[in-house]
Amino acid sequence: MTPLDPLLFGEIDPPQRLLMGPGPVNAHPRVLRAMSADLLGQFDPEMTGYMNQVMALYRPIFGTQNPWTMLIDGTARAGIEAALVSLVAPGDTVLVINFGRFGLLLGEILTRIGAVIETVDAPWGEIVPMEAIAAAIERTGPKIVACVHGDTSTTMAQPLDGLGDLCRAAGALCYVDATATIGGMAIAADRWGVDVVTGGLQKCLGGPSGSAPITISDRAADHIFARRHTEAGIRSADSIDGAGPRIASNYFDLAMIMDYWSDKRLNHHTEATSMLYAARECARVMLGEGLEARYARHAAAGRAMSAGLRAMGLTLFGDDAHRMTNVTGVFIPQGVDNDRVRAAMRDHFEIEIGTAFGPLQGRIWRIGAMGYNAMKHKVLLTLAALEACLLREGFLLPAGAAVPAALEAWG
Numbered sequence: 391m392t393p394l395d396p397l398l399f400g401e402i403d404p405p406q407r408l409l410m411g412p413g414p415v416n417a418h419p420r421v422l423r424a425m426s427a428d429l430l431g432q433f434d435p436e437m438t439g440y441m442n443q444v445m446a447l448y449r450p451i452f453g454t455q456n457p458w459t460m461l462i463d464g465t466a467r468a469g470i471e472a473a474l475v476s477l478v479a480p481g482d483t484v485l486v487i488n489f490g491r492f493g494l495l496l497g498e499i500l501t502r503i504g505a506v507i508e509t510v511d512a513p514w515g516e517i518v519p520m521e522a523i524a525a526a527i528e529r530t531g532p533k534i535v536a537c538v539h540g541d542t543s544t545t546m547a548q549p550l551d552g553l554g555d556l557c558r559a560a561g562a563l564c565y566v567d568a569t570a571t572i573g574g575m576a577i578a579a580d581r582w583g584v585d586v587v588t589g590g591l592q593k594c595l596g597g598p599s600g601s602a603p604i605t606i607s608d609r610a611a612d613h614i615f616a617r618r619h620t621e622a623g624i625r626s627a628d629s630i631d632g633a634g635p636r637i638a639s640n641y642f643d644l645a646m647i648m649d650y651w652s653d654k655r656l657n658h659h660t661e662a663t664s665m666l667y668a669a670r671e672c673a674r675v676m677l678g679e680g681l682e683a684r685y686a687r688h689a690a691a692g693r694a695m696s697a698g699l700r701a702m703g704l705t706l707f708g709d710d711a712h713r714m715t716n717v718t719g720v721f722i723p724q725g726v727d728n729d730r731v732r733a734a735m736r737d738h739f740e741i742e743i744g745t746a747f748g749p750l751q752g753r754i755w756r757i758g759a760m761g762y763n764a765m766k767h768k769v770l771l772t773l774a775a776l777e778a779c780l781l782r783e784g785f786l787l788p789a790g791a792a793v794p795a796a797l798e799a800w801g
């Protein structure tokens with residue numbers, strides 16, 4: 391066999407794409423710089439100091455005082471899976487508030503766990519009214535209620551005020567996947583009264599995928615620690631602390647991960663050092679900007695994107711009252727080729743916009759303005775480029791209307 395020529399594959403040198411889809415988006419340059427910092431041993435006091443700083447930095451971002459606020463190593467899905475596998479035992483009844491693809495993902499993970507799954511559903515493009523959630527909790531008596539905050543598949547944001555009270559009154563714990571909203575729309579874990587919230591870096595936090603911030607309420611932490619003593623499960627091979635049976639996941643066992651992030655510093659996995667640097671810098675960038683300013687910037691970007699798309703004569707997808715601010719769904723007009731437009735956006739303008747899944751596949755585009763990309767000039771460039779690509783497709787639109795409308799709406 392001839393040896394592989396090491397020069398066959400060049401140095402990584404990606405094109406300068408502007409990622410205006412539903413995530414991932416371009417990372418903030420400060421985050422990329424932080425990731426190139428030198429590595430540390432996982433118990434180095436400098437490293438554990440950074441871990442403690444990350445815990446402090448993410449509390450305001452989650453809108454919480456929860457001591458247990460940290461990172462799960464892996465993409466956002468790792469956070470979701472860690473939360474569910476650690477909260478839910480086989481046979482537990484879980485109510486899923488389902489209004490899009492990521493609600494379906496919660497159900498898929500819960501099926502693997504062996505939970506009894508109940509759902510309260512909304513059609514794609516709508517949210518589930520709080521009264522319907524209250525009735526479903528009453529009807530199903532769940533131990534856990536699981537929900538997505540912003541579902542990028544439909545671009546809808548589920549209102550969560552009051553959910554915690556309903557869960558508490560029913561004796562249920564509540565989990566929220568806030569991957570698509572964290573950093574762009576306000577997360578209020580304590581005010582909502584929800585128990586576990588997880589996120590990811592690659593959307594409105596403006597980092598790469600690969601780290602999942604999580605916050606855990608004290609009552610959820612009590613539940614998680616209690617499970618280790620009361621349930622039979624697969625005992626992990628490296629269970630050297632004699633703590634007894636474990637849940638059926640080692641990597642995602644929150645009790646073990648919390649022991650690592652606590653002062654006990656019990657060995658679990660090797661904290662993903664460069665990702666921790668990234669998560670820390672994402673949070674520093676965000677808190678430096680200010681939470682309110684950051685949410686206002688995303689809201690302005692969403693308003694401008696919506697106004698620009700409408701000025702082109704396009705129709706937005708979904709319920710106007712419950713749009714996510716950071717990603718907008720828009721119907722692909724009749725006679726316009728989805729793939730050709732997206733290819734032209736990429737080839738001529740270096741701009742990526744998103745397609746859609748499931749029932750919306752081929753019907754809508756999802757255009758994001760998240761984190762480092764929720765900027766006026768990036769929104770205007772995207773609209774101008776889309777206008778040019780639609781005109782090339784022969785779609786008749788009022789040329790030149792989108793950019794001024796977006797500028798006006800930005801405010």
Ligand SMILES: *Cc1c(COP(=O)(O)O)cnc(C)c1O
Pocket residue numbers: 413465466467468492538539540541542543567568569570590599600
């Ligand atoms: C994007 C997104 C995810 C993505 O998970 P990854 O594992 O990081 O790909 C999860 N949940 C929601 C609601 C999302 O929008």
